[in-house]
Amino acid sequence: MPPSATPPRRDAADSTAVAITLTVNGREHRLEVEPWTTLLDLLRERLGLTGTKKGCDHGQCGACTVLADGVRINACLALAVTRDGAAVTTIEGVAAADGTLHPLQAAFIAHDALQCGYCTPGQICSALGLLTEGHARDADDIRELMSGNICRCGAYQNIVAAVLDVARTERAETAA
Amino acid sequence: MNRFTYVRPVTVADAVAAKAGAPAGRFIAGGTNLVDLMKSDVERPPRLIDIGRVPGMDAVTALPDGGLRIGALVTNARVAYDRQIAAAYPLLAEAILAGASAQLRNAATTGGNLLQRTRCHYFYDPSMPCNKRTRGAGCAAIGGVTRMHAILGASEHCIATHPSDMCVALAALEAVVQVSGPHGARAIPMAEFHRLPGDRPDLDTTLGADEMVTSVDLPAARFTTHTAYMKLRDRASYAFAIVSVAAALRLRDGRIEEARLALGGVAQKPWRRPEAEEALRGRAPDEATFDRAADILLDGARGQGDNDFKIGLARAVLLRALAQAAAGGSDAQGGHARA
Ligand SMILES: Cc1cc2nc3c(=O)[nH]c(=O)nc-3n(C[C@H](O)[C@H](O)[C@H](O)COP(=O)(O)OP(=O)(O)OC[C@H]3O[C@@H](n4cnc5c(N)ncnc54)[C@H](O)[C@@H]3O)c2cc1C
Numbered sequence: 093m094p095p096s097a098t099p100p101r102r103d104a105a106d107s108t109a110v111a112i113t114l115t116v117n118g119r120e121h122r123l124e125v126e127p128w129t130t131l132l133d134l135l136r137e138r139l140g141l142t143g144t145k146k147g148c149d150h151g152q153c154g155a156c157t158v159l160a161d162g163v164r165i166n167a168c169l170a171l172a173v174t175r176d177g178a179a180v181t182t183i184e185g186v187a188a189a190d191g192t193l194h195p196l197q198a199a200f201i202a203h204d205a206l207q208c209g210y211c212t213p214g215q216i217c218s219a220l221g222l223l224t225e226g227h228a229r230d231a232d233d234i235r236e237l238m239s240g241n242i243c244r245c246g247a248y249q250n251i252v253a254a255v256l257d258v259a260r261t262e263r264a265e266t267a268a
Numbered sequence: 269m270n271r272f273t274y275v276r277p278v279t280v281a282d283a284v285a286a287k288a289g290a291p292a293g294r295f296i297a298g299g300t301n302l303v304d305l306m307k308s309d310v311e312r313p314p315r316l317i318d319i320g321r322v323p324g325m326d327a328v329t330a331l332p333d334g335g336l337r338i339g340a341l342v343t344n345a346r347v348a349y350d351r352q353i354a355a356a357y358p359l360l361a362e363a364i365l366a367g368a369s370a371q372l373r374n375a376a377t378t379g380g381n382l383l384q385r386t387r388c389h390y391f392y393d394p395s396m397p398c399n400k401r402t403r404g405a406g407c408a409a410i411g412g413v414t415r416m417h418a419i420l421g422a423s424e425h426c427i428a429t430h431p432s433d434m435c436v437a438l439a440a441l442e443a444v445v446q447v448s449g450p451h452g453a454r455a456i457p458m459a460e461f462h463r464l465p466g467d468r469p470d471l472d473t474t475l476g477a478d479e480m481v482t483s484v485d486l487p488a489a490r491f492t493t494h495t496a497y498m499k500l501r502d503r504a505s506y507a508f509a510i511v512s513v514a515a516a517l518r519l520r521d522g523r524i525e526e527a528r529l530a531l532g533g534v535a536q537k538p539w540r541r542p543e544a545e546e547a548l549r550g551r552a553p554d555e556a557t558f559d560r561a562a563d564i565l566l567d568g569a570r571g572q573g574d575n576d577f578k579i580g581l582a583r584a585v586l587l588r589a590l591a592q593a594a595a596g597g598s599d600a601q602g603g604h605a606r607a
């Protein structure tokens with residue numbers, strides 16, 4: 093749960109729509125949302141950010157993975173209202189502003205870590221979260237800690253290779 | 269999803285009052301179970317009470333008796349990777365990491381994990397009769413597909429299992445659930461928190477409809493070196509337990525001084541029997557001793573057809589988990605939550 097210094101109070105008397113603020117890929121949005129809107133539907137349907145995919149809509153596939161305040165979550169199981177105030181990163185916000193790919197994106201291409209590509213935005217956001225968490229030491233760890241992202245095309249071998257590649261480079265850089 | 273109103277209380281008292289004012293409403297924390305159930309029309313609360321910003325419930329703190337208090341809002345990931353917990357209660361960290369996925373653990377909270385509902389497929393399908401969803405409707409699982417269902421403590425009204433991994437470890441560690449209601453606070457030991465179905469399968473726990481969980485308290489650590497959480501499932505990760513075991517031993521001079529055992533995936537609550545733990549006390553940690561404990565723990569186990577295999581499986585996993593715990597726990601095997 094994102095801690096907030098002065099938690100805003102909401103009363104039952106409010107109309108059903110709720111005013112929230114979300115910073116998405118660095119841009120602040122003030123929005124009125126119905127409380128049953130998921131973060132996934134908000135991103136795709138309201139903000140037009142269709143890079144984040146809807147696979148199962150039940151937390152079972154990881155296609156909807158985004159970073160909320162730097163932490164990877166399933167956007168399909170998060171009601172947007174509960175994330176009021178959060179900074180969200182979607183796949184559209186992963187590359188640099190000038191279009192330079194993030195090393196993970198480059199590694200996915202270099203390792204041919206996709207076939208149809210439907211799971212890829214979720215895989216990449218999930219791997220970003222994994223790298224920040226810092227608990228993956230080897231390929232087995234990556235397999236276990238990326239298990240929340242299903243790939244119907246079965247590109248797992250190359251996905252693990254791509255993530256491992258970036259994890260090793262990052263570790264070498266921190267060590268240097 | 270049904271339409272509902274949304275409130276965001278900022279104190280425990282406000283949250284409890286909001287629930288009292290809307291008895292059919294639901295608290296929402298991480299939302300990973302509730303939102304899923306609402307999408308399936310299994311839950312249709314007229315009001316959601318978002319407790320995510322109630323202060324004072326999102327930390328792991330030391331208790332005067334040497335134990336630890338885990339606030340109800342602390343995420344499963346934070347508990348599993350908390351240094352104090354990893355050091356003193358590795359069984360709990362291991363059990364949490366054996367559940368769900370990294371993304372889900374980042375959102376799921378301690379309170380929500382305790383109160384997650386069964387994964388019985390019929391419960392999830394509103395077109396099927398289910399006593400847990402609707403009192404007196406009947407149970408579609410009995411005589412149906414029962415691979416995931418209970419072998420212990422079931423009733424003629426419900427044969428569901430509780431799906432949590434975390435709770436199996438909390439039961440073995442004899443954690444205490446702290447709750448608050450309109451009439452004040454009280455403490456519920458883990459052994460009494462979840463209910464067997466009996467003739468009220470609609471009631472999963474002994475928590476009052478007007479109460480909320482504020483923390484889970486761990487007693488001062490007594491099982492740190494010889495523990496093991498072992499989980500068997502249909503794939504290596506990201507699947508609910510078919511059977512899981514939390515085993516905790518204290519060894520002294522080659523004998524078992526004290527033991528705790530709990531089974532997951534076999535009943536509507538983490539399955540413990542103090543007699544099985546008593547049977548281990550004072551004995552050498554060998555197979556004959558473990559066998560005797562398994563006999564007691566699994567006494568009365570009954571399959572439903574598809575899940576008959578769970579009885580033998582539970583025994584096998586129990587023996588392996590005990591052997592692993594006696595050998596010095598999972599770390600001795602070089603693994604972490606990969607079983
Ligand atoms: C695909 C998938 C796989 C999973 N696999 C596993 C697994 O292998 N092992 C496992 O253990 N779990 C698994 N889970 C379940 C997951 O652990 C739970 O969904 C999670 O722990 C629920 O926590 P939450 O904070 O999101 O709860 P919510 O969804 O917010 O709430 C769940 C329930 O608890 C109530 N509640 C929440 N907080 C409180 C409180 N403080 N006081 C009173 N009531 C409260 C809510 O009203 C609601 O009824 C899986 C889930 C999914 C979707």
Ligand code: SF4
Nearest residue numbers: 388398399407426427
């Ligand atoms: S086993 Fe329990 S939860 Fe499943 S259908 Fe029967 S009553 Fe419902």
Ligand code: FES
Nearest residue numbers: 147148149154168
């Ligand atoms: S769409 Fe969210 S996990 Fe599948």
Ligand code: FES
Nearest residue numbers: 207209243244245
């Ligand atoms: S590349 Fe097709 S689902 Fe993963």
